[in-house]
Amino acid sequence: MDLSLLVEDSLNIQGYDFIKTVDSAVSLLRKEKGRLGNFSVTNRLVELQPTGEALVVGDLHGDLTSLTTILQKSAFIEKMEKTKETTLIFLGDYGDRGERSAEVYYVILRLKLAFPLQVVLLRGNHEGTRDLMAYPHDLPIQFQRRFGEGGRMAYERMHLLFACLYNALYVKERYLMVHGGISPQISSLQDIAQAQENQNEALLEDLLWSDPDESEWGMSSSPRGAGKLFGRRVTEDVLRELNAKILIRGHESASDGFRINHEGKVLTLFSRKGSPYFNRFGAYLQLPLSEEIDDATRLMSWIHKF
Numbered sequence: 001m002d003l004s005l006l007v008e009d010s011l012n013i014q015g016y017d018f019i020k021t022v023d024s025a026v027s028l029l030r031k032e033k034g035r036l037g038n039f040s041v042t043n044r045l046v047e048l049q050p051t052g053e054a055l056v057v058g059d060l061h062g063d064l065t066s067l068t069t070i071l072q073k074s075a076f077i078e079k080m081e082k083t084k085e086t087t088l089i090f091l092g093d094y095g096d097r098g099e100r101s102a103e104v105y106y107v108i109l110r111l112k113l114a115f116p117l118q119v120v121l122l123r124g125n126h127e128g129t130r131d132l133m134a135y136p137h138d139l140p141i142q143f144q145r146r147f148g149e150g151g152r153m154a155y156e157r158m159h160l161l162f163a164c165l166y167n168a169l170y171v172k173e174r175y176l177m178v179h180g181g182i183s184p185q186i187s188s189l190q191d192i193a194q195a196q197e198n199q200n201e202a203l204l205e206d207l208l209w210s211d212p213d214e215s216e217w218g219m220s221s222s223p224r225g226a227g228k229l230f231g232r233r234v235t236e237d238v239l240r241e242l243n244a245k246i247l248i249r250g251h252e253s254a255s256d257g258f259r260i261n262h263e264g265k266v267l268t269l270f271s272r273k274g275s276p277y278f279n280r281f282g283a284y285l286q287l288p289l290s291e292e293i294d295d296a297t298r299l300m301s302w303i304h305k306f
């Protein structure tokens with residue numbers, strides 16, 4: 001798969017073909033169940049074997065240039081073609097804010113379709129449920145500008161896609177990856193796997209929206225108006241409960257493209273640049289999953305800034 005051709009396709013794609021791609025991805029994701037290559041799927045949770053190499057990408061928010069840079073610098077498409085022991089993980093928030101939301105979605109969906117057993121797409125708060133959608137949500141407007149008449153239909157299809165994205169990815173004895181955060185309501189992986197089925201969706205809201213803060217004790221209300229702030233004790237308790245060492249999440253911009261909280265227990269990755277954020281760098285993580293690391297400061301040699 002040629003990256004520059006893929007990007008060119010994304011810039012030229014018309015509404016009909018965009019919708020066809022979304023539909024193919026939805027039907028693929030709906031079929032994902034049980035053991036698939038290096039990961040296994042239970043409801044909306046992916047459990048990944050601690051083997052091979054992973055590329056972890058944080059928020060993109062319509063920044064096609066950063067996505068292209070990451071794929072180029074990591075040479076991950078070539079790596080995925082060469083060995084199945086490679087997993088490309090996106091932490092969610094693909095659209096809104098930046099100008100190229102349709103293009104970013106198109107590229108990640110084509111990657112998923114080309115490497116179904118090696119690409120995992122998590123759900124961000126900008127891929128929320130209809131009754132809890134991030135604001136401002138530019139996607140429907142961008143689609144109308146981009147696809148004209150077909151924009152509305154393309155946007156409706158996106159909600160089918162959002163519902164298929166994963167709540168979290170877990171790497172045994174190592175990492176829990178989510179878009180936003182965690183909550184004391186989590187006592188097992190099963191809770192995360194079925195968070196979207198909870199009647200009030202409160203846990204899903206925390207997974208997609210919450211942020212760490214440096215208080216010792218959580219939870220407190222979030223200035224975002226959705227999700228909460230969780231303290232260090234919540235992180236320690238949940239990670240211990242799940243048998244994980246580090247929480248890897250996106251959702252918050254960081255000047256260097258990444259930030260470490262809770263004494264090395266939380267890594268935030270932010271992988272886009274430009275307005276309306278003011279981070280100097282974007283960052284991604286490319287690491288060997290077999291390494292047993294219990295402190296995010298030790299992940300720094302695998303964090304790449306751009």
Ligand SMILES: [Mn+2]
Binds near residue numbers: 208
């Ligand atoms: Mn977010």
